[in-house]
Amino acid sequence: MDCVATLKFIVAYTTNIMKTNQMRDILNAEGIEGLGRKIDLADEFKEASKRLAMIGLSPYEAMTYIALVAHGYGDAETIATTAGIPRTSSYKVLQSLQQKGFAIATSGRPVIYKPEPPSKMREAVEAKIRETFEKLELLHEIVGEKGEPQLIYTITGRDKVLAKIGELLDMASRSFIICTPIFSEIRAAMGKKFTNAIQRGVEITVITAPLQKVRENVKVIRNGTLIATDVISDQERALLAGLDLNACGFTDNPDVARHLQRFVEILINSQTASQAK
Secondary structure (H helix, E strand, O other): OOHHHHHHHHHHHHHOHHHHHHHHHHHHHHHHHHHHHHOOHHHHHHHHHHHHHOOOOOHHHHHHHHHHHHHOOEOHHHHHHHHOOOHHHHHHHHHHHHHOOOEEEOOOOOOOEEEOOHHHHHHHHHHHHHHHHHHHHHHHHHHHHHOOOOOOEEEEOHHHHHHHHHHHHHHOOOEEEEEOOOHHHHHHHHOOHHHHHHHOOOEEEEEEOOOOOOOOOOEEEEOOOOOEEEEEEOOOEEEEEEOOOOEEEEEOOHHHHHHHHHHHHHHHHHHHHHHHO
16 A cells, blocks of 8 residues: 555545444434435445545455445355446456455355455554554654665556566565565566576565465465565565555665565564464
């Protein structure tokens, strides 16, 4: 998540607290029918979809997650009808929600989908927002201490961001860490760069969401709460991008890169300990 999206999400969330409380009071006093007379549920649906987009969900994913929450569970056709998305798109959208940790699928036919509780997702998002601002605060402190100009460079455009990730991978000679919920997309854009890096003896660590395919023989850690992409190359260069990869911050300052790696190592250690239980 980039900083602008993060700030938009915080503003949207805090300015909606009173309205949510009012809705709950009406619901308790007058029931669903009373609530329906006082608010436009269609507008609330649209607003909720926009706000979910701020944390990395596509419009279809946002509408589908809201439909899942409304139903509690359902098959792809039922959820697609409620969400108002094409049935042919529903399977891909639901699978993407699984990969991002917003939905669970049961085994059997037809497959039944359930939402992860909104409270759980809110906690995960808030944790990532806190982590993002902790990183920014750390960078701010480093700039103050070092007094070096232009420690962080901004790159805009998905193709340019992917090209920079590929460049960091090509430059790696010892280690390469990538922490992202969309590893499959990034891997597809890299061509043979991962294979070439492994052949050079680069130690690669991939932290990604469940169900994301990782073909190479690398260290893999699964985490379902990721909403941004972090890349660290040889502890000397680093990149932090939003989920859509439309913009990123890049640094070739080793001090900054090592500080960012410490955050990622905390994530690695906590996830490894969790998986070992």
